[in-house]
Amino acid sequence: MNRILSIFLFSFLIVSCNKNDDDNNNNQYLPNISFDSGTLVNTNLPQYSSLQFPNNHVILNNNYGINGVVLYHAGLGNYSAFELSDPNHILQGCSTLSVNGVLAVCDCDDGNTYDILNGVGQPGTTGNYALKRYFVEVSGNIIRVYNN
Known part of the structure; x- marks a missing residue:
């Protein structure tokens, strides 16, 4: 009887786990777009070389995300x-975030501010959503950012 119960519980756990939970987009403001970088970020290139060192970021605009992506190197790869x-605005001109240090700041009147280390809104940020995270894959000096 214990063996049957164990098999049942194990089967239930496997079925209830969803590998693609990160693909769920419950945010009413941001469409769930798919992209895969046609050009990978090569940290040996001058425009991305700052990513070789911790606490640096680059902004990826072309073919990345909705209004671009911030890629941040926290250290140790x-x-x-x-x-x-x-993530707490309807898409409009002022809802594009600008990056200042480790903060992404909204240009709309509410001044929403998010930490680019973890995507969480800072005190005073209105709304229920954190920044939309994308996947990062590192292989040597090549970094792939994608969402599919």
Whole structure:
């Protein structure tokens, strides 16, 4: 009986786990777009060389995300990538985020501010959503940012 119960519980766990939970887009403001970088980020190139050092970021505009992506190197090969659209606004001109240090700031009147290390809104940020995170894959000096 214990063996049958164990098999049942194990089967239930496997079925209830969803590998693609990150693909769920419950944000009413940001469409769930798919992109895969046609051009990979090569940190040996001058425009991306700052990513060789911790606490640096680059902005990826072409073919990345909705309004671009911030790619941040936290150190020890840890990179994070977030959408540069305020997740708590309807898409409009002022909802594109600008990056200042480790903060992504909305240009709309509410001044929403997010930490690009973890995507979480800073005190005073209105709304229920954190920054939209994208996937990052690192292989040597090549970094791939994607969402599909």
